[in-house]
Amino acid sequence: MSKNFFRHLIIVIIFLIVDYVLIWFWVKSMNPEPSGSIALLFLLPFTVILNLIIALILYIKKKKYVLYFIMNALISPFLMSYLFKQGISRSLDNTYQEWSFRIADTTFNITREKQDKYFSMTYSNTEGMSVGFLNGNYKSVKDGYLLTTDSNQYIIKNDFLFGFRKKGDSIKLTKTLF
Template sequence: MKFLIRVILLTIIDFVIIWIWVRQVNPDPSISIGILILIPLVVILNLIIALILYFTKKEFVALFIVNSIISGILMSYLFGKGIDRYQNNRLESWTFKLKNETYTITHWKLENTFSISESSRPGSSSEFLSGKFIKKGDKYYLSTDTTEFIIKKGYLYKFRDDSDSIKLTKIER
């Protein structure tokens, strides 16, 4: 029972330390490859601590060996959540399908702009429209020099003509 309590306590400490570090680093998707270095780093760090404790306090060796696995899993999970947080602070997206085309609307929050791209097959898309994005109440207004669309309650209005209402699927991260 004492061992389990220590594992839980060490897991909580790991969680707090890793999450504070991830928030500080604020990882964007371009550095996601870093996880290939970070997971082994926390595992090796815990194994080094276990090795040092082997010569000083043997009763904690098993704890840090178990913690090496837990901390690797926590690093992977929290680093992924950090990237999601970065993305959610900067953009939100919706998709919809018309005929054989998939359209994606992306709201760039920091610039208050939007872009619309279309894709006829996975891995291939082209942006064809961009403009200003304004939020008023529960409505989003997407405007260019010649067009204005409205997003309200999960629907896109005025896409092809004034009577259009297209169901949107919000992309969650």
């Protein structure tokens, strides 16, 4: 391996680090939601075009950097896509918590909105369709949450739901995506 190769490799690594830091700070400040992922349709081509424009300008001024920006035009969209997806996951994790459980052929989901102290419960008998049937508020209690509606109270503690069908019953919950 030549000395020249290592110099080029170091420059490419520096480009990756700068890209990572800039994109990470931008995504963190943006705090994207899943509906914002459509923005990637515009942002990914924008990063390619921006790098190619810089490469074209440098072709006129300093030709030795052109190849780096062309390489960056190929790499940066993948990096942006990865960091954007991580930002969406972080946003969802900071906003929602969800559990599911199954009784016979019915899947139930409980979604807790972390900032609003609100929860909802849905059920589904078929794939792709769910029906909301229970909404209410929650408050944090020791090791769990007290869910209250107009007429019922439930407790989620250590990934178990208490009081769903009968006062003393417990149902094992599975944490889902969020």
